[in-house]
Amino acid sequence: MFTGDGEFKTARPKDVVLLDGIKDWMNQHEEHVFTLNRIQFCYGRLEYLRMPECNETDKLHLKNLSKRKTL
Incomplete structure (x- = not known):
């Protein structure tokens, strides 16, 4: 699930949803x-493992996406 203003540069993979589409x-x-x-447990784990929202996290995310593209 994606939130915020992130945009896909390619077709969105199956079962990857945006926050406003999660209910459907x-x-x-x-x-x-x-x-x-169980839902609360999963949510808690995601929040615990989530990286901070900052420019460094954005740069690391883009770097990892770039690596996946070349494989």
């Missing part, structure tokens, strides 16, 4: 039902 995406996957506790 989840409704398409009703066979996978998560408990509120």
Whole structure:
């Protein structure tokens, strides 16, 4: 899931969604039902592992994307 003003330079991969489309995406996957506790756990893990929002993080992200493009 992507938030903010990030833009894809290529076609968005399957099952990568923007924040405003998450509800529709989840409704398409009703066979996978998560408990509120599990969702909160996953959210917490993502927040814990998330890198800080700063220019250095942006530069590192672009560098990693560039590496993936050349593989």
